[in-house]
Amino acid sequence: xxxxxxxxxxxxxxxxxxxxxxxxxxxxxxxxxxxxxxxxxxxxxxxxxxxxxxxxxxxxxxxxxxxxxxxxxxxxxxxxxxxxxxxxxxxxxxxxxxxxxxxxxxxxxxxxxxxxxxxxxxxxxxxxxxxxxxxxxxxxxxxxxxxxxxxxxxxxxxxxxxxxxxxxxxxxxxxxxxxxxxxxxxxxxxxxxxxxxxxxxxxxxxxxxxxxxxxxxxxxxxxxxxxxxxxxxxxxxxxxxxxxxxxxxx
Amino acid sequence: xxxxxxxxxxxxxxxxxxxxxxxxxxxxxxxxxxxxxxxxxxxxxxxxxxxxxxxxxxxxxxxxxxxxxxxxxxxxxxxxxxxxxxxxxxxxxxxxxxxxxxxxxxxxxxxxxxxxxxxxxxxxxxxxxxxxxxxxxxxxxxxxxxxxxxxxxxxxxxxxxxxxxxxxxxxxxxxxxxxxxxxxxxxxxxxxxxxxxxxxxxxxxxxxxxxxxxxxxxxxxxxxxxxxxxxxxxxxxxxxxxxxxxxxxxxxxxxxxxxxxxxxxxxxxxxxxxxxxxxxxxxxxxxxxxxxxxxxxxxxxxxxxxxxxxxxxxxxxxxxxxxxxx
Ligand SMILES: Cc1cc2nc3c(=O)[nH]c(=O)nc-3n(C[C@H](O)[C@H](O)[C@H](O)COP(=O)(O)OP(=O)(O)OC[C@H]3O[C@@H](n4cnc5c(N)ncnc54)[C@H](O)[C@@H]3O)c2cc1C
Ligand SMILES: Nc1ncnc2c1ncn2[C@@H]1O[C@H](COP(=O)(O)O)[C@@H](O)[C@H]1O
Numbered sequence: 001x002x003x004x005x006x007x008x009x010x011x012x013x014x015x016x017x018x019x020x021x022x023x024x025x026x027x028x029x030x031x032x033x034x035x036x037x038x039x040x041x042x043x044x045x046x047x048x049x050x051x052x053x054x055x056x057x058x059x060x061x062x063x064x065x066x067x068x069x070x071x072x073x074x075x076x077x078x079x080x081x082x083x084x085x086x087x088x089x090x091x092x093x094x095x096x097x098x099x100x101x102x103x104x105x106x107x108x109x110x111x112x113x114x115x116x117x118x119x120x121x122x123x124x125x126x127x128x129x130x131x132x133x134x135x136x137x138x139x140x141x142x143x144x145x146x147x148x149x150x151x152x153x154x155x156x157x158x159x160x161x162x163x164x165x166x167x168x169x170x171x172x173x174x175x176x177x178x179x180x181x182x183x184x185x186x187x188x189x190x191x192x193x194x195x196x197x198x199x200x201x202x203x204x205x206x207x208x209x210x211x212x213x214x215x216x217x218x219x220x221x222x223x224x225x226x227x228x229x230x231x232x233x234x235x236x237x238x239x240x241x242x243x244x245x246x247x248x249x250x
Numbered sequence: 251x252x253x254x255x256x257x258x259x260x261x262x263x264x265x266x267x268x269x270x271x272x273x274x275x276x277x278x279x280x281x282x283x284x285x286x287x288x289x290x291x292x293x294x295x296x297x298x299x300x301x302x303x304x305x306x307x308x309x310x311x312x313x314x315x316x317x318x319x320x321x322x323x324x325x326x327x328x329x330x331x332x333x334x335x336x337x338x339x340x341x342x343x344x345x346x347x348x349x350x351x352x353x354x355x356x357x358x359x360x361x362x363x364x365x366x367x368x369x370x371x372x373x374x375x376x377x378x379x380x381x382x383x384x385x386x387x388x389x390x391x392x393x394x395x396x397x398x399x400x401x402x403x404x405x406x407x408x409x410x411x412x413x414x415x416x417x418x419x420x421x422x423x424x425x426x427x428x429x430x431x432x433x434x435x436x437x438x439x440x441x442x443x444x445x446x447x448x449x450x451x452x453x454x455x456x457x458x459x460x461x462x463x464x465x466x467x468x469x470x471x472x473x474x475x476x477x478x479x480x481x482x483x484x485x486x487x488x489x490x491x492x493x494x495x496x497x498x499x500x501x502x503x504x505x506x507x508x509x510x511x512x513x514x515x516x517x518x519x520x521x522x523x524x525x526x527x528x529x530x531x532x533x534x535x536x537x538x539x540x541x542x543x544x545x546x547x548x549x550x551x552x553x554x555x556x557x558x559x560x561x562x563x564x565x566x567x568x569x570x571x572x573x574x575x576x
Contacts, residue, residue, distance in 0.1 A: 013506050013526050017390035026391065037507050094397075095366050096359055121506055122387050125368040127356035130324070134360035139437035140324060142353050145500075155441075159501060160322070161261075161349045161452045163445050169438040179493075179507055180500050211365045216394040220385065223532065223551050228544065232558040233566040239538065240570045242554055247536045249458075249515040250482060250571065 001056035001149060003046040004114040006102055006129070007039040007075055009068040010122040019217050026217065035071045038117025040078070040184040042177035046115050047079035049149055056112075057081040063101050063205060064088050076195035077187035083198070086205035094212035095123070099131035101205050107136060111172055113154060118143055118176040126176075133174035141167050145180040252310070253285025255340035257331060258303055259350055260293050265302050267413075267455055268346035274414035275373065275406060276344050277307040282375050283341055288312060290334040290427070292327055294320040297424070304422030306414040312337055314427040321440045322350055328357045330429040335362060337427060340401060342380055344373075347405035348454065355405040365397035367404040369510075371533075380404065388506040388529035408454050409512040410533075451485055453502065458484030458515045461504055461531075462492060465520025465541065465560060469497035474564045475519060481571040487511070487531075489521045505530035520560045523548025540564065 011017065011031045018027040035043070046058045060075040062068050063086040072083045086105055106114065116129030126142075133140035145164070146157035149171065158165045159178050187195070229239045243250045256276035258269035273289060280287040289308035291299055293315065300311040314330035331354060335343065343358065345351040347369040359366035367373075370382040371392075380402040386393045453459060460479040462472065472486075479486050488498040490505055504511055506526040516534035521527060523539070523546055531537070532551055539552035540563050549555045556563055 011387065013388070013529075017387045019391060026387070094395075095356065095368065096363075099360070124384075124386055124388060125356075125366070126352045127359070127366055127368050130353060130356035131360040131366075134328075134357050140353075140357075141438050143349065157444070159349075160443070163443045165321075165440045166442040166444065167438050168441050173438070179503070211397055211399040212367075213396045213398075214393050215381070215396050217386075218392050218394070220389055220392055220532065223537075223553075226537070226549065226551070226553040226555060228549065228555045228557060230556060232556070233563050235556045235558070236563060236566045236570050239554055239556060239567070240574070243515070243536070243538070244574070247515075247553060249536045250574070 001050055001053045002111045003050060003056065003058045004106060004111050005039065005043045005046045005058060005060050005080065006114065006116050007043060007060050007062050007071065008036045008117070008120045009033050009062065009064045009071045010036045010120055013037065013121055019219060024214055024217055033067070033071065035074060036117050036120045038119055038177050038179070041179065041181050042115035042117055043075055043078055043080060044182040044184040045147060045177060048182060049147070059084060061086065061102060061106065063098060065090070072200060073195050074187065076198045077191040078185060079191065081198060083200045085200055085202045087202060089204070089206050091207060092212065092214050093207040095125045095127035095131055097207040099128045099135060101207050102128065103132045103135035105203060105205065106132070113149055113171055114174045116174065116176045118178050129174055129176040138172055138174050139169050140174040140176070141169055142176040143178040144175045145178050147175060147181060251285070251339045252280070252288040253283035253340060254280040254342045254344060255288045255290060255334060255338045256308070257290050257343070257345035257354065259346060259348065260291060260296050260299055263295070265299055268348060268408050269303065270306055270413035271408065271411040272344055272346055272406060273303065273306040273308060275411040277414060279342060279373060279375055285341070286310065288338045288340065290314070290331065292319050292330045300424040301421060302416070305416040305418065305420050308422045311422050311424045312427045313424055314429050316429070316431070318431045318433055318436065323436050323438055323440065324353050324357050325436050325438065326429070326431045327354055328361060329431050329435070330427060331358050332361055333427045333429050335401070337425065342375070343401060343403045345405055347407050351405045355403050359403045362401055363399070364401045364403050365399040367395060367397055367402060369407050370404055371407050371410050373404055373406070385533070388526070389510070389532055390529065407512065453485060453487055453504070453509045453511055456485040456511070456513050458482050459487045459504070459511055459513045460484045460517045460519065461487035461489065461521060462519050463489040463521030464491040464495070466492070471561060472497070474561065474568070478517070478564055478568045481568045481575070482515070484515070489527050518548050518552070519564060521548055522546050523551065
């Protein structure tokens with residue numbers, strides 16, 4: 001089983017996000033980076049599938065700056081066999097631009113499936129996996145919570161609105177991981193040691209100039225300070241009154 | 251040629267709630283662009299719903315009605331949308347950032363080489379550009395993004411845009427779209443649907459959400475939250491701690507690695523308000539927090555708070571709300 005997993009380097013979910021002086025990006029000071037959480041889920045699943053099959057390889061692909069070497073080593077320590085680092089010289093681009101870089105560097109390779117996170121936790125687009133599938137002419141199943149790949153067929157459970165769909169698809173195909181698909185492992189010491197020796201292919205990959213421009217980044221609208229209505233059940237009537245008369249939501 | 255083409259979703263023989271929001275915003279933008287609003291409806295047995303789209307402001311309704319569209323699948327629906335785009339040549343394509351829209355928006359952007367603006371909270375058109383505001387970093391920042399491709403695809407966050415009010419007596423011409431999809435064209439096939447789709451609204455579309463956290467102590471205490479949700483006509487949500495503990499299914503998780511919601515009323519019960527939880531609900535219109543700890547961060551974003559034991563406060567709140575209903 002040859003599996004590709006696309007991973008993105010993103011600010012840690014607990015990071016404080018401050019707008020940089022240019023008003024267009026974030027201030028990098030003190031911001032820790034990690035593999036986007038859904039991508040870790042996709043990676044874990046890919047490693048489990050490979051381990052169960054007892055054959056094949058998991059390749060992680062990351063389009064990111066030079067610093068993404070850290071996240072790539074982390075992915076190798078979590079069980080990926082090799083990596084492709086598409087080095088991003090920087091510049092703005094939308095999901096279509098990112099997807100083009102990924103698709104262009106995957107197209108000529110051999111694989112049974114490509115796994116993505118359902119969404120990156122910085123761009124929050126939920127788009128790149130679906131676009132890559134279109135660009136490569138492959139079927140895609142999104143929001144996958146359970147996945148089995150064998151004999152050229154994938155069977156996925158998909159979290160649709162109000163129910164779980166069991167979807168069957170011919171391989172090669174694209175899947176995007178939803179929470180529940182797998183629990184990412186912590187790398188073992190042995191895993192970390194082995195990661196140092198695993199191959200990383202480095203390719204300079206400028207993204208096509210997109211037709212998107214980030215004009216401004218702003219902090220979210222502050223919520224007006226709220227009030228503590230009171231303590232314990234005695235405060236309930238006052239709360240209900242406020243919800244009816246002031247907030248008018250009930 | 252239309253200025254705006256809006257994809258509206260259907261469910262159980264009706265337009266979905268989001269349809270009014272998409273058509274309301276679509277109409278406003280079409281007027282700004284000095285053009286008309288087309289709507290496209292895709293499904294099986296949905297032709298009868300074209301009239302409802304007309305009442306909600308569409309100037310023309312394109313309908314792809316066929317058996318292959320019975321269950322949603324990207325392959326088939328995308329073909330229908332591409333045909334609709336050819337018939338409409340819009341400047342802007344809008345749809346909901348729903349489960350379906352999050353599949354179709356990117357696919358359509360790829361198929362038509364258009365810029366994609368995903369999960370946006372406001373849209374403006376000026377000097378040949380489409381300009382949106384879009385929460386990024388899980389709502390910890392808002393990006394203003396401009397797109398200049400010939401067509402732009404935007405998916406609109408549910409519960410944010412002003413819904414169109416139906417105008418009785420208004421009607422729009424209906425045109426059939428023949429997407430020419432054959433059952434063999436479908437590469438991903440839905441074999442079965444487990445956990446039969448309930449009548450319950452999806453969290454992202456709900457007007458009122460009652461969410462429980464680890465302070466509820468255990469799944470056996472969820473009964474009081476269910477009763478509260480029933481009394482206010484809301485649906486249940488949960489923090490990740492609760493989902494990780496297996497007390498609730500992960501479809502109910504709100505937050506950075508769960509659902510992003512913007513209901514009219516969000517009641518956070520025994521939830522501390524960790525940054526990742528706030529990421530999913532801070533754009534709610536009104537937030538109520540019930541927590542024993544007056545220092546809990548949830549109180550910093552809550553409009554109204556009660557410091558107290560949920561097990562004691564919630565039943566009383568339910569009782570008061572029930573009285574109101576009677
Ligand atoms: C990568 C990553 C992603 C994450 N994504 C999410 C996400 O999507 N959603 C999410 O929710 N979390 C997420 N988290 C977890 C988050 O950091 C918190 O751990 C989690 O939200 C805590 O859940 P909680 O508030 O229910 O529990 P706790 O933090 O344990 O809080 C329980 C609260 O209950 C109160 N309490 C106790 N007893 C009572 C009582 N009897 N009555 C009333 N109040 C009481 C306590 O004072 C406390 O404030 C994520 C974390 C990481 C690292
Ligand atoms: N720069 C990138 N490098 C590799 N994979 C990426 C990149 N950006 C996005 N992805 C993948 O696409 C998924 C969806 O991202 P997004 O569309 O930004 O929400 C992520 O979870 C990753 O799997």
